[in-house]
Amino acid sequence: MGDSDRIEILKTVGATSQFFYFFVMNFEPFIFSCVLQQKSLKFLHMNKKIITLFTIILSFTTVIAFAQDAQEILGIAKETKTKEYYQQQSELWKGKTQKEPQNANAWYNYYKAMRAFYQRDDMSTWNNDRGAIFVKLQPIINASKKHIGQKYEYFLMESVNTDDGEKAFDYLKKAYVINPDRIETYEGLLTRYIIDQDWSEAKEVALRIYESNLYSNQAYLWNHNVLVSTRGQSIIFSHGDMDTLPRHVLQLANGVGENAFIVNEWLLGYHEKYRNKVCQHLGIRNYSKKLSDFADMATFKNAIVTYIIEQSKSTYQIYFGCGTDIQLFEKLGIKENMYLTGVVFQYSEEALDNLSLAIDNFENRYNLDYLMTNYQFHPHDAIIQKYLNATYIPGLNKLKKHYATVEDQRKAEKYNQLMHQIAVNSGRQAEIEAWYK
Incomplete structure (x- = not known):
């Protein structure tokens, strides 16, 4: 993780930490x-x-x-x-x-x-x-x-x-x-x-x-943007319901992001059958240790995730959503290899031009119109707006600063307005704006 990314993430750590806490x-x-x-x-x-x-x-x-x-x-x-x-x-x-x-x-x-x-x-x-x-x-x-x-x-x-x-x-x-x-x-x-x-x-x-219409349009579009952030044969780690189930629905019902294999971290820990099926799909040996070998479930599942990364990194691109608490990367020992590329972190052991990837994601791949105008009312919208949409903030702030540096005020203001709208819609405007102002 480059110095600029680390500073960017630390300034907006509220976004990732609170999102992870929600899950x-x-x-x-x-x-x-x-x-x-x-x-x-x-x-x-x-x-x-x-x-x-x-x-x-x-x-x-x-x-x-x-x-x-x-x-x-x-x-x-x-x-x-x-x-x-x-x-x-x-x-x-x-x-x-x-x-x-x-x-x-x-x-x-x-x-x-x-x-x-x-x-x-x-x-x-x-x-x-x-x-x-x-x-x-x-x-x-x-x-x-x-x-x-x-x-x-x-x-x-x-x-x-x-x-x-x-x-x-x-x-x-x-x-x-x-x-x-x-x-x-x-x-x-x-x-x-x-x-x-x-x-x-x-x-x-x-x-x-x-x-x-079990899930809201906002839930689908947020998960869509995560999936289209991946490139090539990929693994995308997820944490909970709202970043796992709608994501699978998009793949299975709409063919979105079929290049990405979705792996839920906590299901890895709780279900041996799931764990073994994931390893089989990835072409690696089953993880041999048991929960009893570890202090608690969190430590156990972290060890499994680390094992999957080590065994798969040569054949798969590896991603985590921006909702991931960055402390997890420290626990996994991969903090220096994580790059912010939009609404995801990408793992790479070589230097990565993540600014170019973030620009491509936000400007060519993501559907962001719903952040400004939502034409659907859904019971899940409050959760999406309060937590999930806040995970755009680190990437948007990165682009805003980039365009301010190169004196493209139109684009800098565009991303500033998106962040402002996310903050307003979240119901905690002052708190979120404090992350990047």
């Missing part, structure tokens, strides 16, 4: 609940008393602002809600189940609200012993069965309330058979087929996802 706290594939283990991100350096005071004020004002109506629960991966919000929503949905005990949707949202509450309330237990939380949630499912029987929602709840992958998959398929047109099973099925590398089944589900 750490919100990664939850629908079936397998592969929750991240990393808990020591240090992107906020604030006095503990200030944090406590701020939390109290925020909690108080948030509770006041809560709607008194039961709201559809999207879950922690797709909405930015507090523990208090989910606690209130669980009470509201519980009340609906008492008034309308045969309302399957009420039971399902009651379950989802309580699940999200437990996740927000005790992330450590969710990370390390989620079976204990499943035990707390099981009575909701058992009670629902007495009233709604084996309906679609019952099988959905059972599918996400177990550590047993085969059992979860069986419940999910039962729900899918009842109503294959409902979207709630699609992410779980796609996740399972990705783990199995069963691309025929994955494509069928991906087409259903694409046709159903």
Whole structure:
């Protein structure tokens, strides 16, 4: 990583750190609940008393602002809600189940609200012993069965309330058979087929996802821009739901970025079958060490990623999204080999003209119109605008400075306006603008 890139990234470290934090706290594939283990991100350096005071004020004002109506629960991966919000929503949905005990949707949202509450309330237990939380949630499912029987929602709840992958998959398929047109099973099925590398089944589900508008246009365009950043035979590492599943949908349903092999870091750690299938695809030996050889899951998956890079770097171009915490590169020992080329980092052991690559990406490959004008309303937009779109900032700032240096004020202002619009749309304008002003 060149000095100028290092300075650029350090100045905008909030973008990558907060984006990575979002994935750490919100990664939850629908079936397998592969929750991240990393808990020591240090992107906020604030006095503990200030944090406590701020939390109290925020909690108080948030509770006041809560709607008194039961709201559809999207879950922690797709909405930015507090523990208090989910606690209130669980009470509201519980009340609906008492008034309308045969309302399957009420039971399902009651379950989802309580699940999200437990996740927000005790992330450590969710990370390390989620079976204990499943035990707390099981009575909701058992009670629902007495009233709604084996309906679609019952099988959905059972599918996400177990550590047993085969059992979860069986419940999910039962729900899918009842109503294959409902979207709630699609992410779980796609996740399972990705783990199995069963691309025929994955494509069928991906087409259903694409046709159903499950993901927002913004999610697709952001992932599109990541995929088209890759060149030649490539590996692109991903972290969570929103940088993995829509990306696979684009490849399978639209043929975007078919040169890039998507590898989810955390699935590598949690699923031996996935790990071995990835190694088989890349033409390298299976990784031989086990989780028990390491202190925790984060260290284990980092070792697997390092192994894949070392074994594949001679035949594959290797990329990470800009949402990657740059501290990960330090832990992997590859910081000096990472180059910012747009909305991705590219690995290279030789000097890389990353400015030219960034210019080509932003000016010839990326679709950026949606950053200025969005013609679709989608429930996921708030997440995309608050976190994902912020990952453009390091690359945009690099280009703005370049064009200011060569005295091309028109282009410098163009990229300045894009950064400004991203900051405004994020809902945290002052915070984001502080990264680059």
